[in-house]
Amino acid sequence: MAHILAQSIIRHKPILFLSKTCALVLSHAEAMLGLGHFEKGESFVSTIYQAKSIRTMDPHQPHATHIALKDRKILAVGTAQDVADWQAAWGPLELNTDFADRTLLPGFIEGHAHMMEGLLWDYHYVGYYDREGPDGTIWPGLKSIDDVVAHLKQIQATRNDPSEPLIAWGFDPIYFEGRRMTGADLDAVSGECPVAVLHASLHILNANNFIMDAADVKNADNSEYIRRDDSGKPTGEFLGQLGMYMAMRTTNLDLLAAASSPKTLQTFSQVARQTGVTTCTDLANPVPEGAEVAMRETVEKDSFPMRLVVAFQGNSLPPEESVARMQALQDKQSDKLRFSLVKFVADGSIQGFSARLKWPHYYNGAPNGLWYIEPDRLREYLTAFTQAGFQCHVHTNGDECTEVTLDAIEDALRAHPWPDHRHTLQHCQMASRAHFKRMKTLGVGVNLFSNHLYYWGDEHRAITMGPERAGRLDDAGGCLEEGVPLAIHSDAPVTALAPLFTAWCAVNRVSSTGVALGGESEKISVEQALYAITMGAAYSLKMDTEIGSLEVGKRADITILADDPIEVGAQGLKDISVIGTMVDGLVHLNKGRDA
Amino acid sequence: MNQTASHRLAPNVSLTIIAGFLGSGKTSLLNHLLTQSGGRKITALVNDFGALNIDSELIEAQHGNQVSLTNGCICCSIGDDLMRSLADIMRQDPLPDHLIIEASGVADPTRIAAYAAVDPQLRLDGIVTLVDAAAHQLHAQDPYLADNYHKQIEAGHMLLISKPDLVEDSQVEHLEAKLRASYPKTPQARVRHGHLPIEVVLGLQAETGEQTTPPHAPQILSTQIEDHGLASWSAHLHGGLSREVLAEKISSLTPHVLRAKGVLRDAQGAYALHYAGGRIHFEDLDVQPSGHFVLIGKPELPNAQALSDLFQTASA
Numbered sequence A: 001m002a003h004i005l006a007q008s009i010i011r012h013k014p015i016l017f018l019s020k021t022c023a024l025v026l027s028h029a030e031a032m033l034g035l036g037h038f039e040k041g042e043s044f045v046s047t048i049y050q051a052k053s054i055r056t057m058d059p060h061q062p063h064a065t066h067i068a069l070k071d072r073k074i075l076a077v078g079t080a081q082d083v084a085d086w087q088a089a090w091g092p093l094e095l096n097t098d099f100a101d102r103t104l105l106p107g108f109i110e111g112h113a114h115m116m117e118g119l120l121w122d123y124h125y126v127g128y129y130d131r132e133g134p135d136g137t138i139w140p141g142l143k144s145i146d147d148v149v150a151h152l153k154q155i156q157a158t159r160n161d162p163s164e165p166l167i168a169w170g171f172d173p174i175y176f177e178g179r180r181m182t183g184a185d186l187d188a189v190s191g192e193c194p195v196a197v198l199h200a201s202l203h204i205l206n207a208n209n210f211i212m213d214a215a216d217v218k219n220a221d222n223s224e225y226i227r228r229d230d231s232g233k234p235t236g237e238f239l240g241q242l243g244m245y246m247a248m249r250t251t252n253l254d255l256l257a258a259a260s261s262p263k264t265l266q267t268f269s270q271v272a273r274q275t276g277v278t279t280c281t282d283l284a285n286p287v288p289e290g291a292e293v294a295m296r297e298t299v300e301k302d303s304f305p306m307r308l309v310v311a312f313q314g315n316s317l318p319p320e321e322s323v324a325r326m327q328a329l330q331d332k333q334s335d336k337l338r339f340s341l342v343k344f345v346a347d348g349s350i351q352g353f354s355a356r357l358k359w360p361h362y363y364n365g366a367p368n369g370l371w372y373i374e375p376d377r378l379r380e381y382l383t384a385f386t387q388a389g390f391q392c393h394v395h396t397n398g399d400e401c402t403e404v405t406l407d408a409i410e411d412a413l414r415a416h417p418w419p420d421h422r423h424t425l426q427h428c429q430m431a432s433r434a435h436f437k438r439m440k441t442l443g444v445g446v447n448l449f450s451n452h453l454y455y456w457g458d459e460h461r462a463i464t465m466g467p468e469r470a471g472r473l474d475d476a477g478g479c480l481e482e483g484v485p486l487a488i489h490s491d492a493p494v495t496a497l498a499p500l501f502t503a504w505c506a507v508n509r510v511s512s513t514g515v516a517l518g519g520e521s522e523k524i525s526v527e528q529a530l531y532a533i534t535m536g537a538a539y540s541l542k543m544d545t546e547i548g549s550l551e552v553g554k555r556a557d558i559t560i561l562a563d564d565p566i567e568v569g570a571q572g573l574k575d576i577s578v579i580g581t582m583v584d585g586l587v588h589l590n591k592g593r594d595a
Numbered sequence B: 001m002n003q004t005a006s007h008r009l010a011p012n013v014s015l016t017i018i019a020g021f022l023g024s025g026k027t028s029l030l031n032h033l034l035t036q037s038g039g040r041k042i043t044a045l046v047n048d049f050g051a052l053n054i055d056s057e058l059i060e061a062q063h064g065n066q067v068s069l070t071n072g073c074i075c076c077s078i079g080d081d082l083m084r085s086l087a088d089i090m091r092q093d094p095l096p097d098h099l100i101i102e103a104s105g106v107a108d109p110t111r112i113a114a115y116a117a118v119d120p121q122l123r124l125d126g127i128v129t130l131v132d133a134a135a136h137q138l139h140a141q142d143p144y145l146a147d148n149y150h151k152q153i154e155a156g157h158m159l160l161i162s163k164p165d166l167v168e169d170s171q172v173e174h175l176e177a178k179l180r181a182s183y184p185k186t187p188q189a190r191v192r193h194g195h196l197p198i199e200v201v202l203g204l205q206a207e208t209g210e211q212t213t214p215p216h217a218p219q220i221l222s223t224q225i226e227d228h229g230l231a232s233w234s235a236h237l238h239g240g241l242s243r244e245v246l247a248e249k250i251s252s253l254t255p256h257v258l259r260a261k262g263v264l265r266d267a268q269g270a271y272a273l274h275y276a277g278g279r280i281h282f283e284d285l286d287v288q289p290s291g292h293f294v295l296i297g298k299p300e301l302p303n304a305q306a307l308s309d310l311f312q313t314a315s316a
């Protein structure tokens, strides 16, 4: 990720120790320092925060400087002139100036991420771009295969048990000219233990020869999912989920086992906090029996710095049972934990050539992609959930898939009319204006994968879509012009969780090499992008009456920024430092930031 | 970390993938296969075991997404994640003899087969693709699914024409001829309501270069099975019958022969013969051969007398 921050570790300015009244929650340090916890049920000290600038996303009052909080909610928003009136009407309210030099925005909402982001930080990041970890450490991007190998060698040399499997993630060779990583590269890290490198897409894995030998990859098999060199020998690169499976089988590690563990959730929330996210989605989760209880125990803690919206993986059960499971989850919800969405994945990914495209399909002539759910089955599920009154989010990458999904939604709505269903298309990267018009008519919203423009833009121009269609990739401008509710996302861990960066992508529409994708009509303004990562996402989650803007009565979820994004403007949006967040009015300061 | 390069594991689980579109009869077929396990411990990974409709007398126990049958077979639902379900099964102790995966209606079965290529304990036995005779026209022309449909047929090591009773016979024959023209080497059989002897489906030995016998070898059929629309012929072949000559005789019966098995002897010694999926395998044996030989094929196979003549000639 491109925003590089000073790594000074000035965690707590003295002022924080004095301001117990502003209900500070310092996520890690507070216990050691003996600061009081803010437990549920304790009365919340009513506070007015003074800021340099407050961007409310509320059209009645878009700009303010003061915000009053009471009972975990927003009591009033205004300027210095209003403070006396507030005191008279609601007092006593303490004035807090901790963030007087800062800009406050509604807490950012990530409408499409995966809890796996929290799991991956147990392993070693080896991506091309700088990425900020849960503790605020910036892991520098590794710019060549040799850099990756050198980094892993260094880790291997300092590990307690060098015979344990060494797992790395985030690798993305599309930025490396020339050769691809091989088993021999990773043997240089170690030939004595399993070494596996998971690619950023999560759908390719490189293994060292230790794993290859254990797997006994059969030479006779001509699987297209095993990359081979010119002599036909497997190179150690595996496509699809094959590599992950092989690594799991040969190491006996269940790489995904901890996917819903408290530790994973904690890490996930810390990554979210570092980037200003106060409500995050897990899209999706099969929520096996009992998982909801464990999740709630973790999420309910005041020290847990975000709201979590879990989308139930709709096709993990047959339609009837699936609806029943969703119904059973409804009374397991709380203010901070929601099971309000159902998710379906209808096709694959564009860069993996598994998205379903309309003619003329892939630019490089690759065969059309895969359905992950057959269209008839999708219709069956959407109809069942529409009838039961549950909002559905459907992953559709290719334009053919988008069209088929809109057909299915239309059929479901003919059968069970529902004016405010807010079914939402996720990714929806290749939607045309005609598709957006249809979404508008059907009441369907969209959450675009804007980060793709930057990370895979060049590849989409040259290989998957060609320059013309790549120009309308993730067309946020077209979407808004057609009147479709818009959110934008990172799909973390596929790309870095960082709403300001996602906003930057949608505003600037340039690839990592600086090549423009599309023109002005596909871009959106800074204001529109900020709206998309707050109110836009809130709307897509049906939470726009609770969060997404700073207005009276809403939950006190706030993102604290070093600079005002409206003043910083399009270019610098991604580089604005996130100081911390407030969730329910409780302050969570970031690691590695100076408040 | 107890399964690493230090000791390689024998590929002792055979994998059969049942592919085919929604409604093509995968579930009925699976249901019937599970009732004829014949001593094999079969684990079936299915999309929805509610739909399987297993005879309640056969169910021994049910835990979560797993049903154990009284004959030692197990049924698991895939949920949304085949990779993890498969990994879970392959971690079980003891492992099943045979794993049958019911592919989802739109799955590319070669993607599933690829797991066998990297799992040292898994050996691809074959991909069986069901072709719905009644819906073939529809599927082959579906604007969204035609490419998937052809991919599945192309991937099949055996094609099963399902629901032949729902359309005119001439239509079925036309379909069979069309498929034979496109895939001349892929054996075909008709299947009605899932009724098919398990030997036709399991034991295709698609993975070349490997000739392991399943630990629980299937019982050789000795009776005519007409209700499945298949014919079988069995005999005791006496005297030496060379492998080459036998192979030639069997291939002279294509495309009507689907399976052949025998335990025989020639000048080189005793051997077992397996013919499946259009390929023939021989395996040396240390035992006294019984001379038992069985053919399973379509009704178009020559009649019993003609077969007798053919193989007795060879045997002379």
Ligand SMILES: [Zn+2]
Residues within 6 Å of the ligand: A112, A113, A114, A283, A491
């Ligand atoms: Zn996703």
